[in-house]
Amino acid sequence: MKREKINILQLVDGFRLGGAETKLLELIKHLDKDKNKITVCSLTSAGSLQRDFESVGVKVKVFPRKHRFDVTLIPTLVRFLRKERIDIVQTTLFYADILGVIAARIARVPAVISWETISHDHAFYAPRYRRMAYRLAMKFVDRIVAVSKGVKESLIRGGITASKIKVIYYGVDLMRFNNQDNGKCKAEIGLDGVFPVIGVVARLDKIKGHEYLLRGLTKIVERYPGTKCLFVGDGTYRKALEKLTQELGLNNHVLFLGFRNDITCLLNTLDLFVLPSVSEGLPNVVLEAMACSLPVVATSVGGVPEILVNKQNGILVPPRDPMAIATAILELLDNRERRVSIGLNARKFVERKFSLETQVNQFQKLYDYCLMDKSNELYYE
Missing domain, CATH: 3.40.50.2000 (Glycogen Phosphorylase B;)
Structure with missing residues (x-):
């Protein structure tokens, strides 16, 4: 029966x-x-x-x-x-x-x-x-x-x-999250021809560690003055982050985009994805970024080391360490071949283990x- x-x-x-x-x-x-x-x-x-x-x-x-x-x-x-x-x-x-x-x-x-x-x-x-x-x-x-x-x-x-x-x-929905044309989002945000574009997709909460990326960003813009960093998401910590952005002289480099429904499109505008969290479970957005063949720099917290194999399909850094974040980002920005290789490895890893x-x-x-x-x-x- x-x-x-x-x-x-x-x-x-x-x-x-x-x-x-x-x-x-x-x-x-x-x-x-x-x-x-x-x-x-x-x-x-x-x-x-x-x-x-x-x-x-x-x-x-x-x-x-x-x-x-x-x-x-x-x-x-x-x-x-x-x-x-x-x-x-x-x-x-x-x-x-x-x-x-x-x-x-x-x-x-x-x-x-x-x-x-x-x-x-x-x-x-x-x-x-x-x-x-x-x-x-x-x-x-x-x-x-x-x-x-x-x-x-x-x-x-x-x-x-x-x-x-x-x-x-x-x-991860591998049909939805993949490496695709990013022209529409780039044009909308005004990023045509911009390099590098770095991004974080996370609620604006102290636990997500945006402040450590901001402090590390001061080192990155010294070498790459055209750097743009996208903060996708919103939350109670937004005003504090906007204030810190101003204090660090990064107003021309950081864009607060708020909540968005076009995450796939936004991920594909990026040259590099960062998640600087202090604590995590298993950050789905890292898997989504990997599925889009993006090189990822993320803190070694929670389940992140279970999905990022350091130096192979991403780069792991300690939490609350702006200099480590900046060093890892610069390492990837300085070497296009390495960025592409890590991104392709990330996609293959997700296809194999995280469908x-x-x-x-x-x-x-x-x-x-x-x-x-x-x-x-x-x-x-």
Whole structure:
């Protein structure tokens, strides 16, 4: 007898334009709708990605929190889970992890999965109530999906049982992200004939390390006076970065582009991609840059060393080190042949190990496993 579709609730903190939310959208879009019935539920009332989630043919619900840790939502979630007869709850981001796990267990949902996209060594999880709440909630999940071995190790250091954690790397849509004509974006931004063009795609947050790139940029413009650096993304740290840009005399070299929907086009305007983060899980944007055959300079944090092999398909530098960032960038700018070689190696590496198809297939296997006899541990051997 053919099994009915797996009824999955994807619970997320909100629909803002963030890395975790974007990857969840991508996963839902590519999961087999003949095998899965998917509902997406947000715990925040508004977000720029809501229409995108609604456009992929799944049910979208919003249960907005009245405040950050609104436990009054738990009964609402319990009723919804029972009414919809949900088979699997998958949670993404902190508040979804806590409220979703509690509600799922009260509603006696058969399986609960938490998708962990950031390193838990970062201070975001440092407040004691967060650490305690998270550790407690994770006792009641069936599996935790970590996006890198680095994230898995940080979870274990935080007291999570290793046997519960499964690493599923991000995958990249290789048809979308590739080396293509960049004339349109270059002309729009006014970069025709400009060399070099360096870029960062990340929210403007202290953890992303933009300030260290800015300080390193002062050395780069000494050798390459025409340098342009694109900051793609927005956030609470923007004013501080704009002020630092002015103080360093870099106003003519740095462009703050805000949030953009044409990331593929923008990546292809660059000569070199940089991610100077202080902490990361597995930065999907690095994989996207690699898929576009870009040479990448990134800090050796979180899961980054799992995707960048130093000096082969990118260059790794220590975090919080402007001089190391500048030295690595100049090394690539000074040698076109090396830039091209590293970029081509990056593309081949992503094609071989980080396809979106592989990621989606691994999640499907996990969903199937979670609804099988729990004594069958073969998938996790």
